[in-house]
Amino acid sequence: MPRPSQSRPYHVGPTESGQTLVSLLRRWQAGLSWSEAKQLLKGRRVSVNGAMCLDEGRRVKAGDVVHLHAHAKTPxxxxxxxxxxxxxxxxxxxxxxxxxxxxxxxxxxxxxxxxxxxxxxxxxxxxxxxxxxxxxxxxxxxxxxxxxxxxxxxxxxxxxxxxxxxxxxxxxxxxxxxHRLDRDTSGVMxxxxxxxxxxxLVQQFKAHSIDRVYQAVVHGHPVAQTISRRLIRDRGDGLRGGTDSPIDGEDAVTHVRPLEDLGEYSLVECQLETGRTHQIRIHLSDAGHLVCGDPLYHRRLNAATIEDRSGAPRLSLHAARLAFDHPRTKERIDFQLELPEDLERFVRSLVRRGRRRKHVPTDESE
Structure with missing residues (x-):
């Protein structure tokens, strides 16, 4: 069975829209049999728009990005x-x-x-x-x-x-x-x-009276700040994005606080004042602090792609705290959740990597 040395993307065009993923895999991989194409799916080596796909009957649409991975993805x-x-x-x-x-x-x-x-x-x-x-x-x-x-x-x-x-x-x-969390995001709901x-509860979310605090691992070293920038559904390339227009889109406010220096990266806390789709990811990316592992917003509109060498196991975003008034008793209840094991391991690996860089010997003759 073909085994690429690295993840290879395939972009679904208009003429391929509506076809099954299995049939397109056979077209893209010369000599691939039906059974081999199905085995790629069962072997967790195919993802669509960043999400692993196991479904042999999955049909794709124009604009979808299919990745064929060299190794099996996480179950x-x-x-x-x-x-x-x-x-x-x-x-x-x-x-x-x-x-x-x-x-x-x-x-x-x-x-x-x-x-x-x-x-x-x-x-x-x-x-x-x-x-x-x-x-x-x-x-x-x-x-x-x-x-x-x-x-x-x-x-x-x-x-x-x-x-x-x-x-x-x-x-x-x-x-x-x-409410929802993105597929790759972990945390309390x-x-x-x-x-x-x-x-x-819907009314509490609309009134922004629910406390929502996230933790994220990001590029660079953001300072404590409040990011207030309106968000639009299409920034020009099909992705959501920020806008400087005072009338387009929706208000979005994120309060950012640094928690830990991780060498070239940082662990930060983000408290939502509003709760728009992809709000934290867009606000941080626009501010120059891409969330590690983000498969979407590393692409800048009319600008170079942000290269992510962090080695993040997935989108490094975690819903760490949720507090709301109980619908029946009206008592304020508060839930806090530590980083899951995969992100905790990732953070510790960045700490070790940062320490190694600090102790790299220099050539005193230069």
Whole structure:
């Protein structure tokens, strides 16, 4: 089977739009059989627009960027990788793993279950996790029992989940998304469990009364600052971007605070005053501090591409804190989540790299 020495991109053109990924792989890789093309997908060596693809039936559209990788990518996360932090009859708070999409795209919602299960989304995993965790019934909550890390755990003192007993199977509990995190972003999220809680939380997000704090590893050494720059849907190349126009786009405000010097890079904290799509990534990139591992905003409009040599395992962005008023009790509840293992290892590697650079011997004759 062909094995490129490095990741190779293929840009889908208008004449290729609507074709299956498998058929295009055979066109792009001379001599590739149908079975070999399918094996590339199963072997986690193909990504579309930065997201690993396992689906043999995936159809692409013009503008998509397909990468054929020399080596297998990180396995797709499953429900076992989702951690329930807190739940009750109104809300559920979770630690979203990286590389998992928050919601199923509209055009994918009617896919058969087997196809969805290849790459499950967070909103599909949560009902199963809640059902497995609520052994005491639908009113059970995490204030009385420590929540399990995944759907395979039973919880302390809980009977086996009802769905394990055939005819006694209970209906999956509903969850309602009130915000999103990018697929590659990890961190804390809240979902509503009923219509009343959904309305309340959506209103809090609209009023910007929810505290949202992120941590990011970025290029350079940003100073403490407030970035206030409006964002538009298309900056001219199909990507979202910032604008100096006082009337176009939407207001966007990000408060940035440096946390740690990592040699050529920095660990920073970003607090959102507004919550626009890709806000932190765009604001930091426009300020000259690309988020390490960002597959989109390393490209500048009408300017050179920012070269990212950081070695980031993925987009280095983590939702570290979320605080909101509980929809029923109105009590302020605050959740904080440390950097996940992959980003913690990345940060430590940058620290070691920075130390090595500081101790490189110099030639005193020069």
């Amino acid at each position: 797709q996360p499953t429900a076992a990788d989702v951690q329930l932090l807190y739940w009750d009859q109104d809300v559920v708070v979770v630690a979203k793993p990286p590389l998992m999409t928050t919601l199923r795209h509209r055009e994918e919602r009617n896919w058969p279950a087997a196809r969805k299960n290849l790459q499950p989304t967070l909103d599909e995993c949560l009902p199963k996790l809640l059902l497995a965790s609520e052994g005491g019934g639908p009113d059970e909550d995490s204030r009385r029992h420590k929540p399990p890390r995944g759907h395979r755990a039973r919880g302390r003192g809980h009977p086996a989940p009802a769905f394990a007993h055939g005819p006694r199977r209970r209906k999956l509990p509903a969850v309602r998304a009130v 809240v979902f509503a469990r009923n219509e009343t809680a959904e309305r309340d």
